[in-house]
Each structure stands twice: as C-alpha cells, then as structure tokens.
Amino acid sequence: MLTNAPRGTKDILPEQTRHWLWLENKIRALCEVYGYEEIRTPTFEHTELFLRGIGEGTDVVDKEMYTFTDRGDRSITLRPENTASVVRAYLQNKLYGNGGLTKLFYVGSMFRYDRPQAGRLREFHQFGVEAIGEKNPAVDAEIILLAREFLLSLGLNDLTLKINTVGCPKCRPIWRRKLTEYFTENADELCADCRRRLEKNPLRILDCKVDGFKDFMDDAPKIETCLCDECREHFAAVKKFLTAAGVEFVVDNRLVRGLDYYTKTAFEIQYAPLGAQSAVAGGGRYDGLVREIGGSDTPAVGFAAGLERILLALELQRLLPVNAKKITAFVVSGGTEAEAYAFKLLTDLRRLNIPAAMDFGSKSMKAQMKAAAKSGARFALIVGEEEVATSTVTVKNLETAAQERIPVAEVSAKII
C-alpha cells in the first residue's frame, strides 16, 4: 500500500524527534568528555567490506543484509553495522598517521533484514564507539565504562553488565575444538537447533535457551582452561581496571558475540524489562579486523548501542523529557484589512528571533484566540481595523488576561 512505510521502518514524528535530539545531545556531550570524535561514514559500502569484516557464515551476512547491484554493476550493501565502515575509513583516510590511539564515535541508521518486533527494526539506529590502535586492556575498560556511564547518565537502572573473553586466533580454536568434541559426545541431549550449531558455531550452544540449563552444560569445557597466557592476562587486567573504577559486572563465560571479528574481551549490557530484545549495548575487542580489511596489525575495541531499544527503556521508566511547546506571540487579526498588517507584524517579530505564529485559516477572531491559547503562546497580539488605523497593537497577556493597546514599535520590547 502506498500509504505504508516498508515493513520494519518507522517515521520519527515531531514529538519523538525531540527525544532523539535530546538523546543525541547526551551522546555528543559524553563523547566529548571521553575524548571521542564523531565520524560519519556512508550509509552503503561495497558488499565485500562486510563479507570480510563481519564474516561469512554469520547470520548478519548470510541472511540479513540489504544487498543490491547498482547501475555500475557493483555489489552494494546497506550497512548492517558500522564498525567495518569505520575501520575502512580509518585506513582510507590514514587516520593512523595521527599516531597513537584513534578514538571515534558515530550515530546513524543500520539496516538488517530481520523479522520486526518491538525493539527490532529493519532500519534502526546505533550509537557506537571505536578505539583503534591500542592493545592496552585499559582501553577495553574505558569502552565498557563509556557504554555503562552513558546508560546510567540517562537515568536507566536495572542494567546488567556481562563480560567475557572469547580468546584470540591462537587459543579460541583450541576451545572450539574441545567444545565440538564435548557436545558431539552429548549430541543425543542437544536440541535440534544446537545440533545444527554443532558444526556451524559450537560457541552458540553455550547460551542456548533450551539446553542452557541441562546438567551436562556445567561440565562443558571452559574458555579459561584454554586461554593462552596473553589472553588470560588481558582479561584479568580488564577486570582489574573495571573493579578499580567501581564497576559491578558479572563474568558470563557463555557470552559470545555474533560477529566474527571479536577477540578477547566481549561484553553486553542488558535491560531485562525489554523482553526478548534486551541487549541494549554490546561490543568488545577486535584485534584482527584492521588487518582483515587490509591494514597492518592494529588492535581495536568498540561497542554499539541500539537507540530504539534505549528509547523504549527510557519510556518504560518514564525518563523521557516532557515536550514543552514554546512560542512567545500569537498574532490575531480581525478582518481582511488587518491581515496584511498582522502579517507584517508577524514577520518583524520573527526577524527579531521572537517565536511567533498566526492562524492563516482566516477564521473568526474567536477561533484565532482559541488557536492562540492552544499554541501555548504567552501573548496574543490583536490587530483589527482600529489598530491598523492608529498603528497600534493590542497586546494581551494570555496568562493574566490583562491587555493594553500600544504603538507597534513598542511591541517587541513589551513581550520580550
């Protein structure tokens, strides 16, 4: 139907736009404090970037991308996430040339073809942060801190911060092999989904809702037992930094990330009342991505937060700012003679940056007064034949109902 937006998309109406602006302002203010600068990358990229960056075999790449061929016969994809793009931009613009750590953030729409649900749209918005060029675990902690402080500063509570480590290319394969072996032995007890996961991604079996609570799960190989020294020390350090900053967290060794590029630290912040779509922010370290995309070995960490979900959470907790329509003056005119005079008055006020409005419906003065009251204006500026004849304006204070007729020239001073 012509009058319906595509499935999974939403109009953001004026009432909500205020909320979005408020949220985005919070984001920008916080990033400034933490020293992250805003980057805006294209909404679409070469498909290859996501295939390499996110990894074939992941759900996002295999079944959720909006991919099409453009008129120049290029395969293009609407970005399903922004980390690959940011890394691409980092390399293309040689931001590493500035030396040290590059700290960037972004806010924008992402696209994933998925079945819509509350908190899950096909075009949705993410705020994300990327710190590229430093392997120090303190940066992992900084990123986690930033994500957490962001949510807390909005007033949200009942948040759960989960962290884990998923190892690196040296030790993860060992863990993965052990998991495959272990679950193959217990294959009879696995649900249908997990039997499928056994080959594709055995890590996912760990957080299966069906099998997650079965007895044999407790004895599944733990990542800690497989970690190489470097990864073990790194994870210990991240925990140390978080503790030093007074952050409460739970280590969830079943937490895994859906995108291939994650290494070492993985974390997620959940807001349980949201139900099925409770992950409000998530991220981790991705030391292999820059190289994967064609740069030199460069460590990096980041996270992304889902803005619709955050807005949903804020609404649940009634933390959204109340909309207050503010207008200073409402011009009311009586008779066609006065309309041009009123229009000039309206224009003059606006040129002085005084928010002013007028009802162009050529209605009765009574109707115009009603409109003035509804607009929330502090003053009604009434002009009729008498005012036109004497170059005056009747200024009525809509709160006190007091009114007086004064020369046009004095109006702006009177209502400021």
Next chain:
RNA sequence: GCGGCUCUGGUGAAGUGGUUAACACGUCGGAUUGUGGCUCCGAUAUGCGUGGGUUCGAUUCCCACGAGUCGCCCCA
C-alpha cells in the same frame, strides 16, 4: 526464517450474520456586538487492515495476503 495472538473513525475503544456501528477524548462550528482557557449546544466512520469465498445478506463465519505484537532465531 518458524510458531502464537491481534487489526473497528484523528485517538482510546463498545458492538452485531440483516434497519441510524455505542461511548469518551480530539477536531470543527455555534451560544448577538473585534478576545482564549470553564460550561452548554451541534457536527464529525456510506465505514469496521486488504483481497477473495460462504450466505438471500457479513464489519461480524472461512481462506489468503499485509501490518503490528509476543516468543524462537539473531542481535543493538
């Protein structure tokens, strides 16, 4: 991609196999003379998500599609 539920005006909703589809809010108009917020009066769905089917007749029954929603999956 899978399963469940839902779909009546601008909004919240009541309702029935067959005359005018409640009620409330909102909106618009009016209650004499150029003035609002309160009150009172009046108007406001030829239409019940879309398309088929069953029936003498469907908004009410059936089917398909669409959209929303909950859960799964996935993820932010």
